[in-house]
Amino acid sequence: MSSFTSAQAALNWGAEHLLSKSPSSRLDALLLLARAMHCSKEQIIAGPQHPLTAAQEAQFNQFIARRARYEPIAYILGSQEFWGLPFKVSPAVLIPRPETELLVALALEALAGWQGDRTPRVLDLGAGSGCIACAIAHSMRAEGRSVQVVALEGSGAAVEIAHQNVLQLGVNELVELRHGDWNEFTCAELFDVVVSNPPYIAQGDTNRSPETDFEPKEALFSGVSGVEAIAAIVKLLPRMLVPGGVAFMEIGIDQAARVKELSSSTLQCCGFKQDLSGRDRVAVFRFTPAER
Ligand SMILES: C[S@@+](CC[C@H](N)C(=O)[O-])C[C@H]1O[C@@H](n2cnc3c(N)ncnc32)[C@H](O)[C@@H]1O
Known part of the structure; x- marks a missing residue:
């Protein structure tokens, strides 16, 4: 089980975490969350209450940590x-x-x-x-x-x-x-x-x-x-x-x-x-x- 109650909660946390690192912190967090959850960003927008698995949360945390060290989104997503x-x-x-x-x-x-x-x-x-x-x-x-x-x-x-x-x-x-x-x-x-x-x-x-x-x-x-x-x-x-x-x-x-x-x-x-x-x-x- 993830400690986030929903995709929305994870997104808010990620965006907040990147706020001082990226001018597009919310979009960055959304793209990284979508990749961690193996879905599109549109699916997250349409279903913000969707839960995360523990593995998805771990992956999302890692992505956010990399982005917080200024690694470009494109390299993280490939x-x-x-x-x-x-x-x-x-x-x-x-x-x-x-x-x-x-x-x-x-x-x-x-x-x-x-x-x-x-x-x-x-x-x-x-x-x-x-x-x-x-x-x-x-x-x-x-x-x-x-x-x-x-x-x-x-x-x-x-x-x-x-x-x-x-x-x-x-x-x-x-x-x-x-x-x-x-x-x-x-x-x-x-x-x-x-x-x-x-x-x-x-x-x-x-x-x-x-x-x-x-x-x-x-x-x-x-x-x-x-x-x-x-x-x-x-x-x-x-x-x-x-x-x-x-x-x-x-x-x-x-x-x-x-x-x-x-x-x-x-x-x-x-x-x-x-x-x-x-x-x-x-x-x-x-x-x-x-x-x-
Ligand atoms: C600014 S990047 C452009 C890459 C790509 N064309 C683009 O627009 O995204 C410049 C490229 O030139 C290559 N390069 C630099 N010096 C070179 C040289 N003497 N001969 C061939 N390629 C070179 C670099 O390895 C790099 O991939």
Whole structure:
């Protein structure tokens, strides 16, 4: 028997316990309780008087203790929604962020105008959980259009998670995962669109939530400036894009001016796209090689 009289009582206790740790303490507690009780959050809302077993209570207590140490909900539950799709996550991968959906939207917009007589090719640099690559492939297929996506990732443990997501979402014929460093990436064929959400936090930047301590360092940090990975990718893009090809790269909230300076005569930074708060969050680059 549980010491909680009902799901409602457990929920109230959990939410209270997380109040000073999470801005979404009640929702967090609800999601964790639903997982502990093996039901949906809607079932708890519809049946708040439902009792817990002793095992469910023990599991819920453990979840709340983990969350109180700032472990992200997504790692506790092992999944995160992105672009309306469920992605498996573990501490081997960055938790997909809602702002990164802008990259997917921009890539799909670029592909919507595709006029070529072959299948368009997309490269995702730093695939992590595979969220961007899978979302693009999934949407293109849903529209009855074809695409070939190559998703490159430097961490073997992340590639394993991405592999599971590719299979779970049924996009394995459209997404090719590759394990490797983008600095050493060679491609026989060029790409029409490159997308990347590279690491862009400066080493030593302490202005971040305690939850990020649980995420892989190589997914977050990029040298002392924060723009080192972005600068490295910009240098590589002319070797990856077809003439006229476009790249969309997520950047940090204060990095637009520095990223603009990375423009060259062949690879122009042709602007930035804003997030819902109006901040420049995606840099757009176009490759226009000099005519021979
Ligand atoms: C910010 S995370 C983005 C993950 C995922 N695309 C997303 O948006 O959630 C950056 C990813 O780039 C990978 N990465 C960092 N440096 C790399 C490199 N030199 N070559 C390949 N991947 C790299 C990291 O392992 C990490 O998975």
